[in-house]
Amino acid sequence: MKKYGLLIVAMMLWGGYAIAGTDVLNVSASAAMSVSVNVSDDIAFGPYSGAQLTDIGVINLTRSSNSLPVNITLSTGAAPDFTPRMLGADLEYNLYTDALWTIIWGDSSDTSVVVTWAAGGGNTANYTIFGSVPAGQSPGQGNFTDAITVTADY
16 A cells, blocks of 8 residues: 555656646627617698798607617708708708707707717607797798708717
């Protein structure tokens, strides 16, 4: 038994040292966020007779995750900028974030602002767009339209 015991001791002394190595295991995941935009109420000002016209539009948003804020922008439509937007070539109007028609909703260029849907909270939201055609204009006769692109990005 002594031989056996010595053999074990010898193996422990000579072969008992192991060389240790380390490495890093990277773990990751991703989830794509999506946002859908639906214009549920368009803005229809009606006949213009020189007095101010107002109307509201509503956009509905749904996002797959509430972990990131969503920026909501409105285009200039056919106009070159936001001050003012134009219905046809003759009738000025604009779209606002407030019912007092003071904050132009756009893309943060000119004097416009971007509306931000904050992170957290729910995954659906409705936003009201306040439209106004100022008084005192003299457009020619006709039907005037514009198309605004609503963009939601994160």
